[in-house]
Amino acid sequence: MKKGRRLSGLLLIMLSITIVGVSAYVYEQASQTITQTIIEIATITLKNSALGNLNEGETQTYTQAGVANLGDAISLTTTTANVYLHLDSDLDSVSGYSTYSIVVKFSQVVGATYSVGDTATTLTVGSPDYSSIDLDATGTWAFDFEITTTASSVSSDTPSTVTIIVSAESTV
Amino acid sequence: MKSRMNFPEIINRTKSLVSPSYFTLIASIAAWIASIVLIMFPTIGLTTPVYPPNPTPVYQLIFLGVTTCLASLYSAILGYRQLKE
Numbered sequence: 173m174k175k176g177r178r179l180s181g182l183l184l185i186m187l188s189i190t191i192v193g194v195s196a197y198v199y200e201q202a203s204q205t206i207t208q209t210i211i212e213i214a215t216i217t218l219k220n221s222a223l224g225n226l227n228e229g230e231t232q233t234y235t236q237a238g239v240a241n242l243g244d245a246i247s248l249t250t251t252t253a254n255v256y257l258h259l260d261s262d263l264d265s266v267s268g269y270s271t272y273s274i275v276v277k278f279s280q281v282v283g284a285t286y287s288v289g290d291t292a293t294t295l296t297v298g299s300p301d302y303s304s305i306d307l308d309a310t311g312t313w314a315f316d317f318e319i320t321t322t323a324s325s326v327s328s329d330t331p332s333t334v335t336i337i338v339s340a341e342s343t344v
Numbered sequence: 345m346k347s348r349m350n351f352p353e354i355i356n357r358t359k360s361l362v363s364p365s366y367f368t369l370i371a372s373i374a375a376w377i378a379s380i381v382l383i384m385f386p387t388i389g390l391t392t393p394v395y396p397p398n399p400t401p402v403y404q405l406i407f408l409g410v411t412t413c414l415a416s417l418y419s420a421i422l423g424y425r426q427l428k429e
Contacts, residue, residue, distance in 0.1 A: 175425045184369075188416045196401035202383050202405060241357060324392030 198339050216245060216336040219276075223319065231271070231322040244279055246338055247314040254342070256304035257313075259293065259340075261336040265302035268323060268330040275318040282311030295336070304341070366420040372418050376411040383408060 183198040223234050236243030248257075259276065268271055274295040278286050285308050288291075292315060307313050360400050 177429055180427075181423045181426030184419050184426060186423075188419035188423060189371075191412055191416045194380070195376070195408055198380055199405065199408065202408075239424055328386065 173179035210285065216338065218317075218334040218336070219317070223321075228325050229324050231320065233303070233336055234319040234321075236318075238245050238318050242319065243316040244314040245317045246276075247280070247312065248340065249312045250282075250307050250310050250340075252342070253310055255307045256341050257292075257307060258303045258339045258341060259295060259301065259305075259336055260339070261300045261334055263295055263297050263334055266332050266334055268326050268332050269297070269321050270324040271320065271322040272334070273305045273320045273322070274334070274336070276302075276305075277318060278313070279316040280312055282307075282313060283309035285309070308339075364418045366422070366426075369415070369418040369422055372411060372414040376408075377406040379404065379411045391423040 184332075190227075223239060234242060246257075261274070263272055263274070276292045276295070278288055278290045278292055281288055285306075292305045295302060
């Protein structure tokens, strides 16, 4: 009987230590998550097949009027002020175009700093990344894309894909 | 007709409710597990991939801290009592 009590006593003390250990581990993992302020919001893929045919040397501008998917291409809701939006594209590695620019415009804004239709940034072959669009108020923000491309000489149909990674951060 | 509890009675009842027993141990362990689930479960806890984390993780961590202290303390006291008897 005494042995049983002793055993259960030891088990309870072991349980006490285990609880502290597990909590310490969970706390450490949770703290890492809290300090991680960069959040990848989306990876946007633009395929030229979605934009239609483009002949050699032809310059074409695509807007949401023609390609619906370019309207509100990015939409996010912030719950704190001053969230910085980063856009990282692989435009510099796209071949088959002499020009390829993506104009990112505000289509939904919060506060008075920006207006709908303002250009937030322009991504080009020479400048494929942008940091940062300051979302200075809390609420829902949305952005339209406007794409202008000029096809260079190609020997056959050339599929191309542009990938844009959108991320948000609390610091510039 | 029911008589109202006087203040010392309330204190005594509260004391018996929170004094280390297997009931308080199980209750505190249940709360501790709940706090861990709250933190670890992706759709309701800290690991939600939204910015900023919602609900505020600080409260979840405080909850984890309090429940850890209680569960660990109750377990240790009951274990110590068992060993002592």
